[in-house]
Amino acid sequence: MTPDFAADSADALPLWAAWKGDPLPEAAGPWPVASGFSAKPGEICLLPDGAGGLAGAILGLGDRSMANRQRFLLAHATALPQGTWRPILPEGMDPDEAALALLLGQYRFTRYKGAAYAGARFTCPEGADATLVRAQAAGEFLTRDLINTPANDMGPDGLEAAARALADEVGAAFTVTTGTELLDANLPMIHAVGRAAEQAPRLIDMRLGDTGPRLTVVGKGVCFDTGGLDLKPSASMLLMKKDMGGAATALGLLRMLAMTGAADRMRVRVLLPVAENSVSAASFRPGDVLTSRKGLTVEVNNTDAEGRLILADALALGAEESPDLMISLATLTGAARVALGPDLPPFYCDDDAAADALFRAAAAARDPLWRMPFWAGYEAQIEPAIADLDNAPSGGMAGSITAALFLRRFAQGAGRYIHLDIYGWQPVLAPGRPKGGVGQGARAIMAALPHILP
Incomplete structure (x- = not known):
C-alpha cells in the first residue's frame, strides 16, 4: 500500500490522544470515566453518539514517561473501527511524530497472505509536515517489504528488479554490472563472494539529481547469507533474508529524498553491491587472498565476513568521484547487537561536526543512532601477515x-565518511513497528543532510 492521510471532512470523527492522569476532553462527557477508561497505552474508549453510532474516541498513551521509552504510541489508533478520524493531540506531542505513527501503524506485509490494512484512516494532525511524513512512511514501507520478502523471491534478480522499479518511479538513472562483467569492471571481490550462487552477483548504480553537493550511499545487498564454506548453524541462518537490509534501507532513503524534493538540491548516487553468499564448488575459500578494486589485498579468514568484501569494492568505486559525503549502510556484525541491542545501531564518523549533526538529527527524527569510534589502536588487528x-x-x-x-x-x-552497522529487524512487536524487517538510519540521515552537506 501507499501510505497517505485521508482528506478532512465534516464526517471525520474526533480522536483524542490522552496521557494517563491528564484531564479528559470535556466534549467526551462522563462516558470515559463511567466505562473505566484509564488511558493505559493503546487503550481505546469509543464514545457513543446516543443514536447507535460513534461520536469519537479517546486513545490512551500511558504515563508521560512512555514518550521517552516507547515511540509511536499513536500507532495503536489503527485498531479503531473503519472510518475517517481527526486526531487531536495532547499538549507537547510532536505533530510529525504523531503523523508518522499513524501511517506506520498501517503497515502490513501482504505479499503472501493478502491481509492488507483495511482499518481506520486518519487526517493529518494539525501542524504536521504531511509531505515529509508521507515520504518517510513510503520509504519505510519499501524497506520493510524488501527485507520481509524471502530470498527465493528477493535474490539478486529480485533486488535488481525492485531497484529498477524505484529508479523508474523517481526518475533516477540506472545501470547494473552483472556476473563476469564485474571482473572486467574491476569489482573482483563482489564477484568472488557471489560467484557460487545460481543468480549472479552484481553492482547496481543509481543516480538522481545533477546539481549541488555529491552524496553517495552504499548499501550492503547480501540477499541470503549461508556463511559460505564457513557455514552458519541453522539457527543463525533463519534471519539471513535480512542481510540485504542495508540495500533496502538505501532504497528507502532514496525514495524519501525524491518524494520530499531534497534530491533536487544534491547529486545522489546509490551503489548496491548485491550477491548471495552460497555454497558450491565455486565458493571462495577460507585462506584465499583476494585483490580488491583499490588494489589492497585481503586475506579471507572467514567466508561469513563477506559483507565487508562486497562493500569494499563499492566504496572504492564511490570514493573515486570524491563525493562530499559517503555513507555505508550494512547489516554487518553481531558485535553491534551485543553492544547496543537491536534498536540502537552504531555509527562511525571521523568528522565531529558531521557526527554531532547526525546524532542530533537521529533523536529529532525518532530514528536513534549511537556514535562509536574508529579506534586507531585496533588497526593492527585488520593487518594480517600475508x-x-x-x-x-x-x-x-x-x-x-x-x-x-x-x-x-x-x-x-x-x-566525509559515515558507516552505519544496522540490524534491519524488529524482533518483537512495538507500536508502529511490527515484528519483521525495519528501516534504521534513513530518517536520521535525511534530517542530518542539510547540516552536513555544503
Whole structure:
C-alpha cells in the first residue's frame, strides 16, 4: 500500500490522544470515566453518539514517561473501527511524530497472505509536515517489504528488479554490472563472494539529481547469507533474508529524498553491491587472498565476513568521484547487537561536526543512532601477515569497530565518511513497528543532510 492521510471532512470523527492522569476532553462527557477508561497505552474508549453510532474516541498513551521509552504510541489508533478520524493531540506531542505513527501503524506485509490494512484512516494532525511524513512512511514501507520478502523471491534478480522499479518511479538513472562483467569492471571481490550462487552477483548504480553537493550511499545487498564454506548453524541462518537490509534501507532513503524534493538540491548516487553468499564448488575459500578494486589485498579468514568484501569494492568505486559525503549502510556484525541491542545501531564518523549533526538529527527524527569510534589502536588487528588486510580478525573482540576500520580503508577519497552497522529487524512487536524487517538510519540521515552537506 501507499501510505497517505485521508482528506478532512465534516464526517471525520474526533480522536483524542490522552496521557494517563491528564484531564479528559470535556466534549467526551462522563462516558470515559463511567466505562473505566484509564488511558493505559493503546487503550481505546469509543464514545457513543446516543443514536447507535460513534461520536469519537479517546486513545490512551500511558504515563508521560512512555514518550521517552516507547515511540509511536499513536500507532495503536489503527485498531479503531473503519472510518475517517481527526486526531487531536495532547499538549507537547510532536505533530510529525504523531503523523508518522499513524501511517506506520498501517503497515502490513501482504505479499503472501493478502491481509492488507483495511482499518481506520486518519487526517493529518494539525501542524504536521504531511509531505515529509508521507515520504518517510513510503520509504519505510519499501524497506520493510524488501527485507520481509524471502530470498527465493528477493535474490539478486529480485533486488535488481525492485531497484529498477524505484529508479523508474523517481526518475533516477540506472545501470547494473552483472556476473563476469564485474571482473572486467574491476569489482573482483563482489564477484568472488557471489560467484557460487545460481543468480549472479552484481553492482547496481543509481543516480538522481545533477546539481549541488555529491552524496553517495552504499548499501550492503547480501540477499541470503549461508556463511559460505564457513557455514552458519541453522539457527543463525533463519534471519539471513535480512542481510540485504542495508540495500533496502538505501532504497528507502532514496525514495524519501525524491518524494520530499531534497534530491533536487544534491547529486545522489546509490551503489548496491548485491550477491548471495552460497555454497558450491565455486565458493571462495577460507585462506584465499583476494585483490580488491583499490588494489589492497585481503586475506579471507572467514567466508561469513563477506559483507565487508562486497562493500569494499563499492566504496572504492564511490570514493573515486570524491563525493562530499559517503555513507555505508550494512547489516554487518553481531558485535553491534551485543553492544547496543537491536534498536540502537552504531555509527562511525571521523568528522565531529558531521557526527554531532547526525546524532542530533537521529533523536529529532525518532530514528536513534549511537556514535562509536574508529579506534586507531585496533588497526593492527585488520593487518594480517600475508596480505594488506584481514576480513575477520581473530579474538572476537571489538568486531563492529574492526569491521568499520576495514571499510574506512576503502572510503578514502570521500570528503566525509559515515558507516552505519544496522540490524534491519524488529524482533518483537512495538507500536508502529511490527515484528519483521525495519528501516534504521534513513530518517536520521535525511534530517542530518542539510547540516552536513555544503
